[in-house]
Amino acid sequence: MLDIIVNIGQLSINPSWPGDALALARRLRAFVTGLQVVAVSPSLMAIPDVIRSLAAEEQEALGRQDWWREQCRHAGIDGEWEVIRGISARALAKRSRLTDFVIGELKVGDPDAALGFDDATRALFARASPMLLVPDLWHEGLQADRIVIAWNGSGEAAQAVKAALPLLLQASAVQVLDGERSGLPGISPPPLPLRPWFARHGIDVHNIAPTLDDKADIVRNAIDLAHVIGVAEPKVAILAAVETVNARMPSTLDAAALCKMADRGQITGALLDGPLAFNNAVSAEAARIKGIVSAVAGQADILVVPDLESGNMLAKQLEYMGHADSAGIVMGARVPIVLTSRSDSRRSRLASCAIALLLAHHYRTSPP
Incomplete structure (x- = not known):
């Protein structure tokens, strides 16, 4: 019991x-x-x-x-x-x-x-x-039908997932946002075997492959966050491998659809353009050479990636090769969720907490 x-x-x-x-x-x-x-x-x-x-x-x-x-x-x-x-x-x-x-x-x-x-x-x-x-503002009961796990591979995360097993067994859908980062080969312990653990307990964990509707929600959440941190009209670049629409590349079709949704008022509060290759999104010179005329190209505030894998790789490249500061926040919930890695610096953890506080203050006056 x-x-x-x-x-x-x-x-x-x-x-x-x-x-x-x-x-x-x-x-x-x-x-x-x-x-x-x-x-x-x-x-x-x-x-x-x-x-x-x-x-x-x-x-x-x-x-x-x-x-x-x-x-x-x-x-x-x-x-x-x-x-x-x-x-x-x-x-x-x-x-x-x-x-x-x-x-x-x-x-x-x-x-x-x-x-x-x-x-x-x-x-x-x-x-x-x-x-x-x-x-205390939640009035819809505690029946967890869909559960999203913010996973960073820590011992505390493992303890929480294990304690939540009775809830996970009752859920119809379980998704994992995997933010665990690999440590030093041969020195750091390997990642915890989370997915085999789920399988042994009969829990089917869904791979996160965002649909067009999911991407639209992701863009809206990113725009909301940009507004909270003071960017009045963020420029959103929808990334793909190329900057032209190609029927055999679904990411370019989604990018074009998202931009049309913005044109029709389904996504508001920002300027959207896409598909854009990464270099066109961040380099005005690259966009000029390719003849791209855009209010977003070369000066994007928000980069929307096609899927979780490409986003994970891009974030790590910016951090480890571009020496960018990072902060981990899960959007879309009723309260801010800080998602950091065990290898994150003190500066990154403080930045995550600062953004969470800004969001929490915003949610008090404008609940999500």
């Missing part, structure tokens, strides 16, 4: 919480512990009034036991109520290590909330068990 903790914090703005968490636990046939952490601040423990206040808060929390048991009974599952006192993140992290995973709520609806400093996030950095964090 699975053992799940539902982290109950302050009152939620989501009326379906924690009912959605209990419904998920019922589908997984799990035992559920409702947990409330009475937060302790060591610097204030010498003040008598603080000690009395903590004792009163703990008694109030213990009084919620009947409420929780009724919630479990109504959901048709076995569960127990637990109250612990301690430094919030450390206490949650320690208690979580005796469970399969934790379900918690991520506060994104409060514009004054400090992103990345909530108890759940800090507990993860304190080596807590994997967590399923549900945005």
Whole structure:
């Protein structure tokens, strides 16, 4: 039987919480512990009034036991109520290590909330068990029909995927965004055998080959990100091997279709051109020699590649041969997802976090 903790914090703005968490636990046939952490601040423990206040808060929390048991009974599952006192993140992290995973709520609806400093996030950095964090603005239940895994090959990623196995087994589609980078031959350990692991558990992982509709969404997401970081009208180059449309090269057909979609107002907020070969997209001189007249050629802000493989190779070439700075962000979700590699520099990780914060601030006023 699975053992799940539902982290109950302050009152939620989501009326379906924690009912959605209990419904998920019922589908997984799990035992559920409702947990409330009475937060302790060591610097204030010498003040008598603080000690009395903590004792009163703990008694109030213990009084919620009947409420929780009724919630479990109504959901048709076995569960127990637990109250612990301690430094919030450390206490949650320690208690979580005796469970399969934790379900918690991520506060994104409060514009004054400090992103990345909530108890759940800090507990993860304190080596807590994997967590399923549900945005407080989410009202559509926790039935995971399609799951996208942002994979960087780290031990933490492997632990999270293993903990998510019950969810993956229930999903109708599982896709992997593989951002793992090879280390030094003969020195670094080989990549983890993720796909054979999926196969042994009967999970069919889909290869990501974007359709025209997928590419249109990718372009829209990239344009949104460009707007967030201050590029008012980004220039988007749709890359292919050549700059002319060729019926035997699907990437050129997609590029032409995307540009026509922009002409018809299906993609807005940017200038699109394609197909363009890489040199024409980044070099005005190359575009001039080839006689390409374009507002995008030679000055592209966004490069849209035909598929995951070419994008992966291009990014690594820019980083390792062109000495470009990089940042890893997954777009298209309801909250920003930082995707970095184990080999990424501190500068790259900070850049990823900075962009995630910009996106999170934007999502508060303009949800995706």
